[in-house]
Amino acid sequence: MYLASVGPLRTPLRRVPGNVVALGIVSLVTDVSAEMVTAILPLYLVFGLGLNPLQFGLLDGLYAGATAVLRLVGGHVADRWRRLKTVAGVGYALSAISKLGFLAAGSTVPAIGAVLAIDRAGKGIRTAPRDALISLSSDPSTMGRSFGVHRALDTIGAFLGPLVAALVLWASLNDYNSVFVTSFALATCGVILLTAFVRDQSPPAPSARGLPMLSLLRDPNFRRCCLWAAALGLFTITDSFVYLAVQRRWDISTSLFPLLPLGTAGTFLLLAIPLGRLGDRVGRWRVFIGGHLALVVALLLVCGPVGAWWLVLALHGLFYAATDGVLPAAVGPLLPENFRASGLAVLQTGQALARMAAAVTVGLLWTLSDLRPALLVFTLALLVITIAAAVFKPLEVRR
Amino acid sequence: MRRRVLAAIGVLALVGGAITYVAYAREGRPAENAVPVVTGQPMRFDGKTLFFRNLADGPDSGKLAAVPIADPGAARRVGELRCDRFAAAHGTAICLRLKAGSLPAMTDMIVLDANLRERHREALPGTPSRARVSPDGRFVNWTLFVTGDSYAATGFSTRTGLYEVDTGRLVKTIEELAVFVDGKRYFASDVNYWGITFADDGNRFYVTMASKGKTYLIEADYRAYRGTAIAENVECPSLSPDGRRIAYKQKVSNGVWRLAVLDLATRRITHPPDSRPVDDQPVWQGNNTLLYPLRNSDNTLDLWSVGLTTPAKLLIPQATSPSFA
Structure with a gap:
């Protein structure tokens, strides 16, 4: 063929x-x-x-x-x-x-x-x-x-x-x-x-010896991307906490509780392509930052007196659509072709480890006080980091 | 082109193989019961019957079965009722049954009368774990395993609830119980309860509470809706009919428990002469004998009985969830 x-x-x-x-x-x-x-x-x-x-x-x-x-x-x-x-x-x-x-x-x-x-x-x-x-x-x-x-x-x-x-x-x-x-x-x-x-892509042979991951991090652009992704991950509230908070806030029946992730996934599914294209047009870092703002709004709705559970789930799905694929799309072009897998691995591992730490911290805060104060503290911290990541954005993420 | 044809053949072979496997699994069920089974006989509470869940291979596997207490080796009578957990007392029974095809899992909690006719039904999230009826027959209670409840996304937790048969009041979870540990009101987000056992006054009950890696035996007052931790490392309590002792499963190591008995007045713990691993809430037969299921070589369960000091004996093979009624 x-x-x-x-x-x-x-x-x-x-x-x-x-x-x-x-x-x-x-x-x-x-x-x-x-x-x-x-x-x-x-x-x-x-x-x-x-x-x-x-x-x-x-x-x-x-x-x-x-x-x-x-x-x-x-x-x-x-x-x-x-x-x-x-x-x-x-x-x-x-x-x-x-x-x-x-x-x-x-x-x-x-x-x-x-x-x-x-x-x-x-x-x-x-x-x-x-x-x-x-x-x-x-x-x-x-x-x-x-x-x-x-x-x-x-x-x-x-x-x-x-x-x-x-x-x-x-x-x-x-x-x-x-x-x-x-x-x-x-x-x-x-x-x-x-x-x-699937056709393999064979980039040119790597020239560097030793651990290329460390030399990748010497690049200030890539380093900033990794640092911001990890810093945001550190204050990204784990999904299950979001669902627990939604269930408590709107007193959702326990039999419907397992269906809440479908709301997030549905929005993710619908918005993944449009937001990816939006990132291509107006800048992927902007969309990535916008996604975190959507999460901030979603969490404030959970804590505050207004809003509805479906709106929170929709914003939560929007957060995923604006970040999950958009981040590697934003960072990929910064990496040399022969180190792209290593670079994306470093980026995503940093983010994943930070999110694990976030899960533990929220769990701890929750045990010490309650779910709502824990959420509020985290949401405000996330807002601060998001604004910082928008201001001090990686230099060469133009798209 | 060749590559695509090979790929198509591979995919078709795999999908075909999976469908064949599913069809075989559907047809390959044993058509005959592995043990003698009697059908068509009436099943009701007469105070002389031992009910249990039949696990013997065959078309009647998973059904509620009955034998005379005096002759547990007799051919088991079965009806049409299927229960994953069953318990009965004083003219009331509870039957927990996993709802077929429900993902995530849902369980039907069915309240039955002395003729095993349905009186009430609730659909609850989770898979059946424990079920009990209070000695006065006014409360049924249960424990279900649920997922997605804890913040470790794939972690499991338990949810224990009860239902007042006379008033129809449903308590989906007893997590709101005001609990005191070492004299202080205990608060934690990771509290789990399992295995309620009621006293014959229809108010006092015992239950296991787990939190932060410890398990506590809670003695609770239903009307006041508060409880106190009276011991540690006591799981799945079962109060003797005279109210003096609690039989339970005592943790030996992670995932391994053995049978133990706590004397409530002296706080002395004794071990009936059976140290094999058990994972269930024991059932009292009188004040001196315990019934409990043990895993057998077929990887199903056999029902055993042991005296507080007399040796264990196999009561009914391929059976679990016993109840006298």
Whole structure:
């Protein structure tokens, strides 16, 4: 096929590169696979295996930290070997295999922990090379749109996952193994689609020796981006706190509570592409800053006397649409092509670690006082940092 | 082109394989019961029956089953009622049943009368964990596992609630209970409750409260709606009919518990002669014998009984959630 063999569709206007669409579809299929397992995991542990689920919560923080470190490794190795697609593929394949691991692990708690760890490891490894591929496959002037398309497709997968899981449970008369087998099949489809339809981008060989990540941080523009992203992350309130606060403020019934994230995801899905394009036109850093202002407004609504829960969720979704894909789109062009995966890994790991610290801090503040004062303190700090990041913006983020 | 064809074949093979697996899982259920089962017999409370959840392989797995207390080895009678947790006392029963196809999970809490007819139903978020009826039959209570409740996004927590059968008053969670630890009112955002057991006065109850890595036994007054921590490391309490002792699961290590009995007057803790790992709220048969499920080699549960000082014996294989009625 002509198109597949010459590489990404680079129609100058209006169109999104074929490679980006292909990566988006790989993410969609993979996210269906991942979210179906996430949706049934509590049921499976308690019902399928008869385990006491309270022994699982502790492992979670550990995994988040390990994922962050593996993201750096994935980015570094992908750049070093100049094999973005291969490293991303290894990450996708690890997560696929882990789905079969659930069948093998049975009810052994450490084995289930190991299976979950392999799944997260795969996610950690693939993120940076995948975002580097999106970045390198796109024209710098429309990179916001490319990331928007990818994140929108990704979110569709997250929406479909629980529905597919419910369908499989219904069709198999509540057989959990069927869900894992289906999830494995879909994840493997994702790997096949990646192999067959995504073209690798081979940037020029890296010239630097040692740790290129450190030399990247010597660049003042990139350093500022990382610092601001981390500083904002330090005061970004974790999703579950937002939902808990919304539930308390508007006294939302506990049976509707698990549906609140759908409000955020729905807005994210609708706005990811328009806001990515807006970033291409008026400047991605501006949109990134605007997204954080939306979060500030959302949180003030939660604390204040006016507003409605759906407005908070819409603003929360807007925050994600204006930041999640927009940040790598803003920073990608600053990085040399041969260090793009490493650079994006550093950026996103810093942000992720800062957000983890934020979760712990809010939890602590909440325990010491109450949810509302904790939220208010955080929101005001976020506002200050957001204004600072708008004033002292990275020098060369023009777009 | 060749690459696309290969990819298409691969995707079709995987999707086809998954569909085949699902279809096989649907058809591959055993058609016959692995143990003798009697159907069509009336099931009601007569004070001489032991009810439990049947776990033996077959079409009646997961159904409520009954045997005479005097002859627990008899063929189990089953009806049509399916419950994941069941408990009964004084003409009232509670049946917790996971709602099919609900993601995130929802549980039907069903209140039944002495003829196992439905009196009331509530849909509650979570998966069934514990269920009990107060000795006077006026309260049913339950514990469900819920997710997404804690700030560690994938963390689990428990939600314990109760329902006044006579008045229809529903308490979805007892987290508002005013609790005192070491004489001081206890406040924390991470409080979890599980496993209520009522005294026969229909007012005093015991429950486990967990917070900041510790578990407390709370003695509570329902009308005053306040409770006091009277001991630590007591989970899933079960008050003996004479009100003198509490049987419970005592933590040995992370994820492992054993059976223990606390004498409320002397605060002395004894261990019935069975040290195998147990993870349930024990049930009293009289004031000297305990019933509890233990995991078997099929990775299901068997129902065991043990005296406070006499050795354990297998009561009913492939069974859990026992109740005398």
